[in-house]
Amino acid sequence: MTETFIQFAYLVAAFLFITALRALGHPDSARRGMHSAALGMLVAIIATLFEARIITYEWIALGAVAGAVVGYPLGMWVPMTAMPQRIAFSHAFGALAATLVGVAEYLHSYGEAGLSAAQMTALGFEVLLGALTVTGSIMAFAKLQGLLPGRPVTFRFQNMLNLVALVFVVILLMALIYDPYRVDLFFVIVCVSAAIGISLILPIGGADMPVVVSLLNSYAGLAAVATGFAINNNILIIVGALDGASGFILSIAMSRAMNRSFSNVLFGAFGSSSVVATGTESEGGEMAQVSAEDAALRLAFAGKVVVVPGYGLAVAQAQHQARELGDLIEKRGGEVRYAIHPVAGRMPGHMNVLLAEAGVPYDKLIEMDEINERFHETDVAVVVGANDVVNPAAGSNPASPIYGMPILNVSDSRSVIVLKRGTGRGFSGVENDLFFHSKTTMLFGDAKQSLIDLAVEVKGA
Amino acid sequence: MSSTLMIQLFVFMLAGFVGFQTISRIPPLLHTPLMAATNAISGISLVASLAVAGSAQGVLATILGTIAVGCAVANVVGGFLITDRMLAMFRRSKDKSNRGENGND
Numbered sequence: 232m233t234e235t236f237i238q239f240a241y242l243v244a245a246f247l248f249i250t251a252l253r254a255l256g257h258p259d260s261a262r263r264g265m266h267s268a269a270l271g272m273l274v275a276i277i278a279t280l281f282e283a284r285i286i287t288y289e290w291i292a293l294g295a296v297a298g299a300v301v302g303y304p305l306g307m308w309v310p311m312t313a314m315p316q317r318i319a320f321s322h323a324f325g326a327l328a329a330t331l332v333g334v335a336e337y338l339h340s341y342g343e344a345g346l347s348a349a350q351m352t353a354l355g356f357e358v359l360l361g362a363l364t365v366t367g368s369i370m371a372f373a374k375l376q377g378l379l380p381g382r383p384v385t386f387r388f389q390n391m392l393n394l395v396a397l398v399f400v401v402i403l404l405m406a407l408i409y410d411p412y413r414v415d416l417f418f419v420i421v422c423v424s425a426a427i428g429i430s431l432i433l434p435i436g437g438a439d440m441p442v443v444v445s446l447l448n449s450y451a452g453l454a455a456v457a458t459g460f461a462i463n464n465n466i467l468i469i470v471g472a473l474d475g476a477s478g479f480i481l482s483i484a485m486s487r488a489m490n491r492s493f494s495n496v497l498f499g500a501f502g503s504s505s506v507v508a509t510g511t512e513s514e515g516g517e518m519a520q521v522s523a524e525d526a527a528l529r530l531a532f533a534g535k536v537v538v539v540p541g542y543g544l545a546v547a548q549a550q551h552q553a554r555e556l557g558d559l560i561e562k563r564g565g566e567v568r569y570a571i572h573p574v575a576g577r578m579p580g581h582m583n584v585l586l587a588e589a590g591v592p593y594d595k596l597i598e599m600d601e602i603n604e605r606f607h608e609t610d611v612a613v614v615v616g617a618n619d620v621v622n623p624a625a626g627s628n629p630a631s632p633i634y635g636m637p638i639l640n641v642s643d644s645r646s647v648i649v650l651k652r653g654t655g656r657g658f659s660g661v662e663n664d665l666f667f668h669s670k671t672t673m674l675f676g677d678a679k680q681s682l683i684d685l686a687v688e689v690k691g692a
Numbered sequence: 693m694s695s696t697l698m699i700q701l702f703v704f705m706l707a708g709f710v711g712f713q714t715i716s717r718i719p720p721l722l723h724t725p726l727m728a729a730t731n732a733i734s735g736i737s738l739v740a741s742l743a744v745a746g747s748a749q750g751v752l753a754t755i756l757g758t759i760a761v762g763c764a765v766a767n768v769v770g771g772f773l774i775t776d777r778m779l780a781m782f783r784r785s786k787d788k789s790n791r792g793e794n795g796n797d
Binding site: 241244245248249251252253255256257258259261262265266268269272275276279280282284285286287288290291293294295297298299301302303304305306307309311314317318321322324325327328329331332334335336338339342347349444445448451452455456458459460462463464465466467468469470471472473474475476477478480481484571573578579580581583584587588592593594595596598 | 694696697703704707708710711712714715716717718720721722723725726727728729730732733734735736738739740741742743744745746747748749750753754757758759760761762764765767768769772773775776777778779780781782783784785
């Protein structure tokens with residue numbers, strides 16, 4: 232009877248979770264959807280507490296209180312700029328929970344219940360994916376938080392080593408399926424998987440993090456699926472599959488937007504991407520510089536302005552200044568839109584959140600495909616701290632390392648103002664012809680300061 | 693191969709399919725909230741942790757289970773709070789700047 236009740240509660244929870252994800256399809260319904268997901272979670276948890284296996288509640292209460300104490304600041308106090316590392320951190324939490332459950336279940340079954348081959352396979356994958364995600368996520372967190380150097384750390388045969396380690400783990404797992412009572416092998420799997428997680432993330436640079444964070448999301452989901460198989464729990468399988476699918480879709484979207492191949496993402500082999508730029512000599516001669524006054528004058532009298540925020544804006548945390556400038560232009564009668572490249576920011580969709588937090592309404596945040604059709608009727612495009620995502624070489628120069636990457640076609644607009652720290656190159660090390668274009672003028676300086684200067688001048692114009 | 697396992701494989705496949713269909717429809721605008729949301733929902737691994745922490749299978753299992761409960765609850769609490777905080781920031785502009793062409797989102 233109780234078992235039926237629990238399963239029914241899980242069914243309700245699964246329904247609520249899927250509706251929640253559906254509601255996330257639109258910003259108007261998203262918030263309500265998440266409330267129903269939270270309800271689903273509550274239903275599932277309460278139902279689980281009735282499970283026959285659970286006989287004491289003290290330890291559960293202790294864990295829950297500790298978790299809530301840690302979770303509350305993670306939810307309420309973390310700034311939006313720190314979202315990527317916050318998400319990476321909680322991937323580590325989720326994966327750690329899966330790994331520990333895997334270890335405990337293994338030891339339990341080892342002791343009394345006995346292990347079928349299927350169960351052993353599931354437990355093996357659970358701790359493999361779990362341990363790998365724990366250390367990988369902690370590495371990603373440390374890099375994003377600046378605790379470790381963001382630049383890629385590479386050594387020879389890195390990918391080969393990872394591959395060998397992975398094959399080794401799978402062989403151990405097969406041995407364990409054949410003889411489930413080799414506790415030593417089980418813990419070797421846990422340790423080697425953890426080591427793989429570290430060496431997988433080590434070679435990945437800061438700008439590649441959107442792909443990594445998504446990929447770890449997917450791995451964490453698959454670890455949950457394995458848990459579900461191991462303990463015969465459908466809700467875990469369902470939620471893990473949703474999570475895995477989400478991470479998978481996002482990593483594909485991100486890799487596409489960064490011009491990386493699908494297999495490159497799947498096997499996490501980003502290490503080989505440190506392409507030395509080819510054809511670095513500039514073709515177009517001098518960059519035309521502009522003063523803040525002149526640039527502001529053009530903005531003040533422009534009819535349609537598109538702001539293109541990039542990674543540099545996120546680094547400078549200048550999203551509030553960008554919004555203030557936009558507001559001033561709109562007050563003078565201009566129309567301001569924000570062009571969002573899929574990999575602007577440090578995780579999927581990060582730039583949207585940063586601008587939404589600064590108070591930009593979401594209907595002014597325009598996705599790449601849509602805004603690209605609108606650039607030809609734009610008077611002024613303002614590029615703030617973006618480089619590779621607006622480089623026309625991606626569309627025109629097959630020799631360029633970023634060839635094929637989808638970009639924002641800012642050069643279609645009537646004029647372009649580029650706010651940039653200096654004359655340096657973008658992440659890919661490729662020279663950007665846009666900066667030498669006859670339509671383009673450059674405003675050098677710190678992004679935040681330049682935006683403040685522009686705002687002051689627009690106000691006075 | 694047991695029939696339970698077979699059914700689980702079906703559940704996995706169908707859930708994966710539903711996930712792909714549903715999540716492909718989520719616009720890039722909401723991809724960060726999506727990640728926070730899946731993070732919160734993945735706290736469902738709590739149901740496994742609860743069973744380990746509460747079933748008195750020995751000191752080691754109880755300790756591992758309790759830590760797992762803590763991690764999962766942290767994800768549930770933190771995940772739902774931050775997703776809600778984020779989604780609350782997404783606002784539509786007030787009508788003044790709607791000039792017809794951007795009302796089609």
